[in-house]
Amino acid sequence: MKVLIVDDEAPARQRLQLMLEEMDGIEVIGQAANGREALNLCHTRSPETVLLDIRMPDMDGIEVAMHLQAVDNGQRRPPAVIFITAYGEHALAAFEAQAIDYLLKPIRRERLQQALARAQQLNHAQIQALHQAVEPTRGRSHLCIRHGDRLDLIAVSEIACFQADQKYVSVRHDGGESLIDEPLKELEQEFAQQFVRIHRNALVARQRLIGLIKTQDGGFAARLAGIDTPLEISRRHVAAVRKLLKQFG
Numbered sequence: 001m002k003v004l005i006v007d008d009e010a011p012a013r014q015r016l017q018l019m020l021e022e023m024d025g026i027e028v029i030g031q032a033a034n035g036r037e038a039l040n041l042c043h044t045r046s047p048e049t050v051l052l053d054i055r056m057p058d059m060d061g062i063e064v065a066m067h068l069q070a071v072d073n074g075q076r077r078p079p080a081v082i083f084i085t086a087y088g089e090h091a092l093a094a095f096e097a098q099a100i101d102y103l104l105k106p107i108r109r110e111r112l113q114q115a116l117a118r119a120q121q122l123n124h125a126q127i128q129a130l131h132q133a134v135e136p137t138r139g140r141s142h143l144c145i146r147h148g149d150r151l152d153l154i155a156v157s158e159i160a161c162f163q164a165d166q167k168y169v170s171v172r173h174d175g176g177e178s179l180i181d182e183p184l185k186e187l188e189q190e191f192a193q194q195f196v197r198i199h200r201n202a203l204v205a206r207q208r209l210i211g212l213i214k215t216q217d218g219g220f221a222a223r224l225a226g227i228d229t230p231l232e233i234s235r236r237h238v239a240a241v242r243k244l245l246k247q248f249g
Contacts, residue, residue: 001116003048003051003116004032004041004050005032006051006056007056008033016107016112017031035056036153039153048119049080050068053085062130062134069123082116086105087134100126101118143156160204161202167181169187174226197237198232198241199231199232208225212245219235
């Protein structure tokens with residue numbers, strides 16, 4: 001079994017490495033200190049199982065698992081995920097309810113062997129339910145996008161807008177433009193605190209709104225920081241955009 005270790009603490013990674021090296025049939029194919037490294041290693045080295053710490057800065061383990069399932073879906077089977085956690089009893093009940101294996105810190109060798117023996121792939125519903133139970137008010141911090149053989153992670157804070165483009169959604173961000181296969185409605189629900197709808201086909205970052213302009217046909221368009229071309233605002237959303245601009249002062 002090819003195993004990837006993911007934990008932001010080097011001593012914790014080393015302890016797991018030493019335990020795994022003493023087990024027959026286990027090959028450690030790498031270590032990752034954060035979510036970005038984990039996703040890249042999963043993409044390039046294809047581990048069968050990931051030992052995944054939950055509490056990591058920038059991108060936690062549950063979000064990493066969400067990206068693994070989404071990116072590999074339809075392409076290949078995502079790796080089995082065994083969460084490593086120091087969460088309390090309430091959160092552990094959420095893990096057990098979803099039939100997801102986890103290792104409670106400090107990790108014991110016998111428990112690690114048991115978890116590896118029954119490692120199974122997570123499905124989308126399990127990950128979503130766990131995410132809502134453990135972090136009920138927080139959406140993803142990044143979007144993970146495949147470009148051929150490369151994975152790109154785009155911080156949500158760097159996204160100016162989402163625009164529906166036939167069957168895809170265009171993501172305009174500080175690094176350029178990317179396409180994702182996610183419904184605009186679901187993005188609106190997940191990122192309701194950061195983005196506001198201005199048109200049936202567009203969501204814009206609240207913090208990027210810098211003004212309104214009147215268009216030649218008597219309508220309005222939104223000016224966004226980092227975007228040269230103003231985006232059309234449908235009449236039903238003009239009042240909400242005006243109110244946001246007044247709040248920003």
